[in-house]
Amino acid sequence: MANQTRYTGIIERYRDRLPVSADTRLISLCEGNTPLIQLQNIPRLIGKDVDIYVKFEGLNPTGSFKDRGMTMAVTKAVEEGSQAIICASTGNTSAAAAAYAVRAGIKAFVLIPEGKIALGKLAQTLMYGAQIIQINGNFDAGMDIVKKISDHAPVTIVNSINPYRIDGQKTAAFEIVDALGDAPDFHCLPVGNAGNITAYWKGYKEYSTDSATHKAVTKKRPVMCGYQAAGAAPFVARAMVDNPETVATAIRIGHPQSWDGAWTAQKQSGGWFESFTDQQILAAQKMLSSYEGIFCEPASATSLAGALHDIANGNIPEGSKIVCTLTGNGIKDPDIAISQCKDAHPVTIDATLDAVKKAILDSM
Numbered sequence: 001m002a003n004q005t006r007y008t009g010i011i012e013r014y015r016d017r018l019p020v021s022a023d024t025r026l027i028s029l030c031e032g033n034t035p036l037i038q039l040q041n042i043p044r045l046i047g048k049d050v051d052i053y054v055k056f057e058g059l060n061p062t063g064s065f066k067d068r069g070m071t072m073a074v075t076k077a078v079e080e081g082s083q084a085i086i087c088a089s090t091g092n093t094s095a096a097a098a099a100y101a102v103r104a105g106i107k108a109f110v111l112i113p114e115g116k117i118a119l120g121k122l123a124q125t126l127m128y129g130a131q132i133i134q135i136n137g138n139f140d141a142g143m144d145i146v147k148k149i150s151d152h153a154p155v156t157i158v159n160s161i162n163p164y165r166i167d168g169q170k171t172a173a174f175e176i177v178d179a180l181g182d183a184p185d186f187h188c189l190p191v192g193n194a195g196n197i198t199a200y201w202k203g204y205k206e207y208s209t210d211s212a213t214h215k216a217v218t219k220k221r222p223v224m225c226g227y228q229a230a231g232a233a234p235f236v237a238r239a240m241v242d243n244p245e246t247v248a249t250a251i252r253i254g255h256p257q258s259w260d261g262a263w264t265a266q267k268q269s270g271g272w273f274e275s276f277t278d279q280q281i282l283a284a285q286k287m288l289s290s291y292e293g294i295f296c297e298p299a300s301a302t303s304l305a306g307a308l309h310d311i312a313n314g315n316i317p318e319g320s321k322i323v324c325t326l327t328g329n330g331i332k333d334p335d336i337a338i339s340q341c342k343d344a345h346p347v348t349i350d351a352t353l354d355a356v357k358k359a360i361l362d363s364m
């Protein structure tokens with residue numbers, strides 16, 4: 001055990017590939033190091049010879065991949081002397097910003113669309129004590145305001161237009177290559193603001209690029225598949241969408257900020273964008289929980305919905321190694337989960353041994 005070191009987060013682990021110095025005070029909650037779980041039952045169910053792994057980002061400290069970006073963004077904000085951060089959010093960015101602000105001892109302001117944020121995310125943000133500003137408008141409207149506010153108030157923006165967010169999030173690609181020993185053939189992920197697909201592509205490229213200081217870890221790069229919700233699919237439409245709608249609130253975004261980054265990932269990797277209905281997304285979410293024991297939030301399941309669709313139609317051939325990012329934890333959105341299971345009536349019986357025994361034997 002002597003040479004075992006305590007895991008302290010993504011910045012410490014990938015320090016040589018991140019913009020920090022020896023003196024930088026790291027603001028961390030031990031994010032990252034999330035499991036890469038190989039699916040066992042779903043490949044058998046669909047009868048295809050494919051290796052599907054899910055990178056379960058729902059197991060980060062605030063329950064989504066946003067923590068990877070936030071540890072970097074808040075670390076740099078503090079290093080630059082900032083006393084307050086701000087973001088527009090569909091929920092997960094606000095939860096992460098709030099938590100890391102507490103850790104750093106600075107203030108967090110979050111703009112959220114009224115009534116359109118999942119219950120768990122709202123609960124987190126309240127508990128962390130962020131200053132919540134609800135707006136009568138969607139994420140895109142909040143983002144517009146946040147982009148202008150730093151000219152008027154002393155706050156650092158921690159949305160993914162902050163380049164440190166992308167740098168933090170690219171570490172998920174490093175972890176996947178480290179775990180598999182190489183890049184996968186295909187990488188599937190949900191696309192909202194498109195910061196994450198931009199970050200993964202940056203990560204895969206950096207891990208396959210020799211430079212004076214960075215030895216290449218892999219030469220291989222995956223094909224990047226970006227999947228959207230049908231009602232919020234600007235990359236599929238190749239145009240901004242003004243009134244995005246989807247049950248997957250984390251990707252209910254019509255004006256993605258990382259527009260160019262996502263197109264670069266698509267073009268350079270030979271990938272594509274596609275969209276799926278809310279019904280398809282929820283079916284994939286249910287499939288993951290009921291066949292694999294993995295509970296992600298609706299937006300996250302878009303990656304599996306897309307992968308299964310592209311495996312079925314041959315865009316992703318048999319023999320492929322596929323990674324799907326599960327961006328957030330299912331516990332964040334209990335309302336959607338419970339409404340999906342309204343046919344599973346729990347039985348109520350007498351509190352006796354006999355009654356419980358009968359209930360068990362009757363359903364075996």
Ligand SMILES: *Cc1c(COP(=O)(O)O)cnc(C)c1O
Nearest residue numbers: 092192193194195196250327328
């Ligand atoms: C933020 C988020 C997304 C979308 O990521 P982008 O970088 O905006 O494309 C998807 N799923 C979940 C759970 C998220 O929190």
